[in-house]
Amino acid sequence: MKFLRQLRGELRKLFGRRRTYIGYFVFLAMEAIILFVFKLEKTQDGMRDLIERNGFGFSQYYSSLTVTYMVMGLSMFLLGSIYFALVSGDIVAKEAEDGNLRLVLARPVSRLRILSLKYAAVSIYTITFVLFVGITGYAMSVAALGWDGGLFVWNYKMKVFSVFPDWWSGIGRIGLAALGIGVSMITLSSIAFTFSCFKMKPAAATIMALSILFVDLVLQEFPFFKPYEQYFVTWRMSSWVYLLETSISWPKLAMSYLFLFGLNATLFLIGYTAFRLRDFKT
Amino acid sequence: MLEVSGLSKSFGGKQALHDVSFRVERGEIHGLLGHNGAGKSTTLGIILGMVEPDRGDARIGGISVQDNHAGALSQAGAIFESPAFYDYLSGWENLRILANYSIGFDPERARRVVEEVGLTERIKSKVGSYSHGMRQRLALAQALLPEPHVLLLDEPTDGLDPEGIKWFRDFILELRNVRGMTVLFNSHLLAEVEQMCDRVTILNQGRLVHEGSLQDLRDEDPVYEVTLDPWQGACEFLELNGARILAPGRISLPPELDPAIIVAALVGTGVRVSSFAPVRRSLEDLYLEITSRHGS
Numbered sequence: 035m036k037f038l039r040q041l042r043g044e045l046r047k048l049f050g051r052r053r054t055y056i057g058y059f060v061f062l063a064m065e066a067i068i069l070f071v072f073k074l075e076k077t078q079d080g081m082r083d084l085i086e087r088n089g090f091g092f093s094q095y096y097s098s099l100t101v102t103y104m105v106m107g108l109s110m111f112l113l114g115s116i117y118f119a120l121v122s123g124d125i126v127a128k129e130a131e132d133g134n135l136r137l138v139l140a141r142p143v144s145r146l147r148i149l150s151l152k153y154a155a156v157s158i159y160t161i162t163f164v165l166f167v168g169i170t171g172y173a174m175s176v177a178a179l180g181w182d183g184g185l186f187v188w189n190y191k192m193k194v195f196s197v198f199p200d201w202w203s204g205i206g207r208i209g210l211a212a213l214g215i216g217v218s219m220i221t222l223s224s225i226a227f228t229f230s231c232f233k234m235k236p237a238a239a240t241i242m243a244l245s246i247l248f249v250d251l252v253l254q255e256f257p258f259f260k261p262y263e264q265y266f267v268t269w270r271m272s273s274w275v276y277l278l279e280t281s282i283s284w285p286k287l288a289m290s291y292l293f294l295f296g297l298n299a300t301l302f303l304i305g306y307t308a309f310r311l312r313d314f315k316t
Numbered sequence: 317m318l319e320v321s322g323l324s325k326s327f328g329g330k331q332a333l334h335d336v337s338f339r340v341e342r343g344e345i346h347g348l349l350g351h352n353g354a355g356k357s358t359t360l361g362i363i364l365g366m367v368e369p370d371r372g373d374a375r376i377g378g379i380s381v382q383d384n385h386a387g388a389l390s391q392a393g394a395i396f397e398s399p400a401f402y403d404y405l406s407g408w409e410n411l412r413i414l415a416n417y418s419i420g421f422d423p424e425r426a427r428r429v430v431e432e433v434g435l436t437e438r439i440k441s442k443v444g445s446y447s448h449g450m451r452q453r454l455a456l457a458q459a460l461l462p463e464p465h466v467l468l469l470d471e472p473t474d475g476l477d478p479e480g481i482k483w484f485r486d487f488i489l490e491l492r493n494v495r496g497m498t499v500l501f502n503s504h505l506l507a508e509v510e511q512m513c514d515r516v517t518i519l520n521q522g523r524l525v526h527e528g529s530l531q532d533l534r535d536e537d538p539v540y541e542v543t544l545d546p547w548q549g550a551c552e553f554l555e556l557n558g559a560r561i562l563a564p565g566r567i568s569l570p571p572e573l574d575p576a577i578i579v580a581a582l583v584g585t586g587v588r589v590s591s592f593a594p595v596r597r598s599l600e601d602l603y604l605e606i607t608s609r610h611g612s
Contacts, residue, residue: 039420043413050405133400137458140364140394140468141417142386313327314366315357 037151040143044155048121054159057117058166064113065171068105069178085186090197097183098175099204103211103278105171107189110164110215111268115222115247117163122156122226123239126309131236139314149306153227160223161216168212187278196280207278214274214287221271221294222247224301231305233312270294317342317498318363318466323372325358331522332358335372338517338527340466340500345492347513348502349603354519356502360470363500364394376466390418393459397471399451403444407435407454410443411461418462426461433457433487449480456487466498467491473508485512510599520607533602537568540575543590550587554578566595 048054071077082092126149129135138148185204187196198204226243230236247268253259254266263269273290276283318340325333333355340346350356361367363374365385374381379388401410408426415421430439433453438446443454452472459467469488473481489512491497503509509516510530518526526533542565544550551561557578560568569575579592597605 036416036420039416043416046405046409046413047402050402050409052404133396133398134402136366136396137394137399137401137414138417139366140389140392141414141462142388142390143417144386311368313361313368315361 037147040147040151041154044151045158048125048155048159053124054121057114057120057163060113060117061109061167062170064109065105065167065174068109069101069174072101073178084188088188088195090186093183094199095184095186095197096179097185097204098172098179098181099183099185099198099201099208100187101175101179102168102172102208103185103187105175106164106168106208106212106215107275110167110219111247111251111271114163114167114219115244118156118160118219118223119226119240119243119247121159122223123230123241123243124236125152125156125227126230126305127232127234127236127239128230130233130314136314145310146306149231149302149309153224153302156223156227157220160219161213164216164219165212168208168215172208185278187275189272189275189278192272192275194275194279196278198280210277211274214277217291218271218274218294221267221298221301224298228301228305228308231309231312233308267294267297270297317344318346318374318376318500320359320363320374321372323359323362323374324370325355325362325367326370333362333369333519333522336519336522336524337372338524340498340515342465342498343492343496344515345488345499345501345513347509347516348500348519349504349506349509349516350519351504351607353521355522356519357470358522359519360394360468360500360502363468364392365389390462391464392466392468393462393464394468395452395455395459395470395472397474398448399455401443401451401454404442406441407439407443407446407450407457410454411439411458414458415461421461426457429457429460432460434483448475449477452476452480452484456484460491464497466500469499469501469503471503472501473503473505481508488512506598506600506603516599518603518606526606530599530602533599533606534597537570539566539568539595539597539601540592541566541595542592544582545588545590549585550582553582553585553587557581 078096081096085092085095182201184200185198185207187194198207222243225246226239229239229242232239250266250268254263254269259266270290270293273287276287321337323333323336324331336355336359348356348359358367362369363376363381365381365388369382376388377391379391381388402413405413411426411430412421415426430436433456435450435453435457438450443451446454455472473484476484485508488499492499501509501513513530515529516526516533517524537560539562547564554567555561558570558573559578562568569578575592579589582589
């Protein structure tokens, strides 16, 4: 109970700040732009070509579900990561910089508890943000394309190709995928969170986390690293797309998410050790 | 009630505290004095568990802060210079969040404390709109909410206007007089310390140079203003007898020397003694004497 009361306070602090909402507004604007683009004839021709070349009907699969999948899949890594890194990089470092943390540290509460609360708060932020993008993306797609139609999924990199002809199975899988993306993105939040625990500026923590993410993404594309792609964090983070396979490959998913959970736990421990050893003094 | 023993701490090879020990008794207001960088904030940081000492230990109510952080700090409340609240939240929400880190938030008790510190009308406003004085009142409220036995104040009156300082001083004195609260008051406003504190600890370059009551400090080498003729001859006699010449017409005598005997002896050697009067030194005088004696 006490933990939940404290977590409520932590969430109040997090969601009471204006900058927490920057990402929400940017995504809403971006979704509107993407939907506008998807309404253009040229874009529709490209999609028609892709869907029909694979033997499916354009009118059935050029749907709100397919567009939602694309919005989430395309935007979360490249744009969402900025906001996850920003909020998680702030969560400890900003309070340490502003001096708020001294008021908390002067309380009879352990540093482990303080960090656990903050980690739980950024994890909740990450998952709710992804769900927000999924729900608003879908709502906008419905407004533009109507609610019916199936789900068409293709991902060359992860070798996933599947279709869900009826709406119910499609929406179920999209919901599951949104949850999967949220859990995957916690790893990026964990990286930024860990840096935030060190004695550094919040902006530095954010930049370091994003640097790691993008270096990982870039290196993964090098032919030399192709045989080792499963050791890259971003490759593991992309495993959420397996949730959209016609028949979900649970062992593959479990392997990837265990890898990510292990990494998150390690990052938390590193952050905690750094935070535990820090002296806080004016 | 509060005890630090053998505290040593260095930052990046620079020794900030050298073997500092002192005690604060129950119901006492204790001043922690020192120049900037003397080690006051480091000491307070160690007492609050924010700074890990290289050696030594701090105890609140007999519980070691280093061994049982939560147990020790559950008895203490703290106020810092320019307390950093969450400006985008109201005073009330700040209190709720901070109180939940200790014994939990009791709205009824919070209302009482807010009324005591005179913030009732503005408690629902965002802290970003508060003046410095209101922030200090809110700081006091958050420190008092968990009903602590010990209050640790780090430069709490810095930046307050004279009315604010007086209000704060009276409030702290009342906390001690009515509730028997123990207070450690870290400040470089010596007039404030003099008006509030029963005992003081003076730090100089990380070392403890004095611990005791202000009266002890005054009794230690009392100072006299004297008119002696001839001055030079009198000085030689006085120095031979253990007195220190502080300035022309100003001397200090070791406490064991009876000034009446010295006056008689001076007269006996032919010195004309026109006046020989004790000087009541302010804390500032005493502080400067002590720190200059220790090479600050």
